[in-house]
Amino acid sequence: MKLVFHRKRIAGTLVVVPANERSFVADMKNFNFPESRSLKLKEVMGFDKRRVVGPGVCVSDLAVFGLEHLFERGWLKREEIDALIVVTQTPDYLIPGTSCIIHGRLGLKRDMISLSISQACTGFLIGLIQAFMMLEQESIKKVVLVNSDVLSRKVSPQDRNIYPLVGDACSITVLERDAEDSVIHANVRVDGSRASALTIPAGGMRQPHTLETAKLEDAGDGNLRAKDHLFMDGAAIFNFVQTEVPPLIESLVAHAGTSMDSIDYFLCHQPNRFMLQKLADKMKIPHARMPNNVVEHFGNNSGVTIPTVMTFNLGERLLREKLCVCLAGFGAGLTWAGMLLTIGKFDFNGIIEYK
Amino acid sequence: MKSVIEILKEIRPEFDFAASGDFITDGMLDSFDMVTLVAALDKNYGISIPGTDIVPENFQNVQTIEVLLRRSGAKI
Numbered sequence: 001m002k003l004v005f006h007r008k009r010i011a012g013t014l015v016v017v018p019a020n021e022r023s024f025v026a027d028m029k030n031f032n033f034p035e036s037r038s039l040k041l042k043e044v045m046g047f048d049k050r051r052v053v054g055p056g057v058c059v060s061d062l063a064v065f066g067l068e069h070l071f072e073r074g075w076l077k078r079e080e081i082d083a084l085i086v087v088t089q090t091p092d093y094l095i096p097g098t099s100c101i102i103h104g105r106l107g108l109k110r111d112m113i114s115l116s117i118s119q120a121c122t123g124f125l126i127g128l129i130q131a132f133m134m135l136e137q138e139s140i141k142k143v144v145l146v147n148s149d150v151l152s153r154k155v156s157p158q159d160r161n162i163y164p165l166v167g168d169a170c171s172i173t174v175l176e177r178d179a180e181d182s183v184i185h186a187n188v189r190v191d192g193s194r195a196s197a198l199t200i201p202a203g204g205m206r207q208p209h210t211l212e213t214a215k216l217e218d219a220g221d222g223n224l225r226a227k228d229h230l231f232m233d234g235a236a237i238f239n240f241v242q243t244e245v246p247p248l249i250e251s252l253v254a255h256a257g258t259s260m261d262s263i264d265y266f267l268c269h270q271p272n273r274f275m276l277q278k279l280a281d282k283m284k285i286p287h288a289r290m291p292n293n294v295v296e297h298f299g300n301n302s303g304v305t306i307p308t309v310m311t312f313n314l315g316e317r318l319l320r321e322k323l324c325v326c327l328a329g330f331g332a333g334l335t336w337a338g339m340l341l342t343i344g345k346f347d348f349n350g351i352i353e354y355k
Numbered sequence: 356m357k358s359v360i361e362i363l364k365e366i367r368p369e370f371d372f373a374a375s376g377d378f379i380t381d382g383m384l385d386s387f388d389m390v391t392l393v394a395a396l397d398k399n400y401g402i403s404i405p406g407t408d409i410v411p412e413n414f415q416n417v418q419t420i421e422v423l424l425r426r427s428g429a430k431i
Contacts, residue, residue: 040366041387044394160387221385235386235410242406274390278406 002255003186005132009178010341011142012075012348013307016066016170017051017298019353024048024164031160032222038160046273046292050167050299052152057354058092059148060101062170065354067106067144075348076174078106082140083113085130087123087147087303089332090154091116102146113140120198121269121331122188123147123303124171125339128327129186131175145173149302154200156216156225161234165272167299170354171307174347185256187248188337197236198332202227241275241330245338246283249328252338260285263340264323265314269330270294270305303329310343311351318344359417359424359431362395372417379411389414396420400429 024047028038041047053062063086070076086099093101097116113134119126124147131143148170155162202213213227225231245268253260266285268276276292291313294305301308306327314323322344330336357365363372370383378384384392392414393404404427413423424431 037366037388037391040391044391238386238406238409242409274394275406278403278409281403282406 001188003129003188005184005186007178007180007182008132008135008184009176009182010343010346011174011176012346013171013173013311014066014070014348015304015308015311015351016062016069016172016354017301017308017351018053018057018062018168019355020052020054021049022052024050027157027164030157030163032158032224033160041160044274045165046296047164048296050165050295051169051301052166052299053150053168053354057150057168059086059088059090059098059150059170060092060105062148062150062168062354063098063102063146063172064105066170066172066352067102069352070172070348073348076144079109080142081108081112081144083115083131083134083143084108085115085117085127085134085143085145087117087119087127087145088149089118089120089123089302090149090151091118099146119332119335120149120302121271121305122329122333122335122337124173124306125186125188125327125329125337126335127303128173128175128339129188129337132184135175135177141176143175145175147171147173147303147307149304151230151302154228154230156223156229158216158224159219159229161221161223162225162230162232165295165300166230167301169298169301169304169308171304173307182342183256184339184341185252186337186339187252187255188335189244189248190333190335192333194236194240194334195332197233197240197334198231200228200230237271237331238275240334241271242278242282244336245279245328245330248336249283249326249338252326252340256340258340262324263326264289265325266290266328267306267310267325268328270309271300271331302331308351311349315349315351318346318349320345357399359396359420362392362399366391366395375416377415379415384414396424396429400424400431402427402429
């Protein structure tokens with residue numbers, strides 16, 4: 001579905017990462033594979049360091065920490081938030097939505113919208129789209145978008161398919177109307193028939209958590225995981241990304257009436273280095289214009305990867321100049337989306353550590 | 356330049372690839388091995404095998420891998 005927005009902008013982005021760092025080499029002993037094979041995988045995929053929360057740390061803890069940071073520095077005022085959108089697949093509770101938890105902990109005003117959305121790796125784009133739609137309302141002048149997941153708490157340490165790549169993080173993005181006549185193009189797609197390719201089978205209403213769902217089982221490929229853990233059909237997801245994302249981006253660029261060459265950077269979700277290199281090759285985009293270094297420094301932090309790749313690679317530049325970028329997210333659902341917009345001259349932009 | 360068999364042996368030295376007609380069915384290559392293999396083939400032949408071609412049927416044996424390599428622009 002093609003969408004167009006006018007006169008909207010990102011005012012700034014703050015990424016919060018846990019101070020706790022784990023390394024792939026240290027974790028290798030947990031996997032039921034020879035170290036030599038794991039090391040080859042490390043080299044190709046870019047697995048190295050990743051940031052994960054300590055026991056008991058939840059999405060609202062990271063979000064409140066980040067928002068207080070913005071309040072303390074005057075980059076955002078509590079009372080000017082007209083809408084709070086929280087996108088996560090690891091909520092603090094099943095009920096209520098995590099946006100209400102954050103709202104209560106921060107003491108935000110009552111006369112505002114609080115919305116919780118269940119989305120993962122496409123979540124930054126879904127959140128932006130929602131925020132831009134809200135900003136069509138005269139009464140909404142500033143929207144805070146929180147993307148956060150603590151998926152490290154839902155992966156098996158003995159699952160080499162998932163464990164080495166998952167990181168935790170939170171991003172806070174402030175959206176507002178743009179005084180300039182800016183145009184934002186977006187394209188979003190979904191295929192729910194492939195939902196089981198990326199899922200946590202137990203813990204919801206369909207298969208509630210029990211002692212049985214917590215038991216580690218041999219997945220048949222050398223990995224051990226429980227039904228309470230995140231499962232990913234890696235081959236299916238890889239094929240999905242390589243097949244679906246390039247035509248989505250090409251369609252987006254054509255609809256916007258621009259060209260691939262006029263886009264400064266392609267800031268994509270960061271599943272692993274190899275997948276992104278193949279994606280760039282397929283679209284004939286130089287690797288330098290599609291950064292792929294988030295997994296090696298932070299891990300794949302789900303819906304936070306796009307703010308992370310943007311801030312980690314372009315942070316300083318985005319405080320003083322504007323860049324034309326194509327954002328692309330893809331993952332659970334299956335969902336995939338792209339957005340073409342100009343970003344920059346942010347009021348704030350950075351990465352901080354949660355301790 | 357290394358041969359396909361030499362590259363396969365570097366990835367899974369415990370197997371005799373010359374003796375197998377189907378590396379996937381025989382359990383000699385899993386999906387992660389295919390990724391490692393593609394990265395090694397790309398580097399060895401100076402190509403980029405398309406991501407959409409990284410499917411088990413293209414890695415069943417040396418012949419299917421060589422067909423894939425030629426299709427991807429490798430000179431073998």
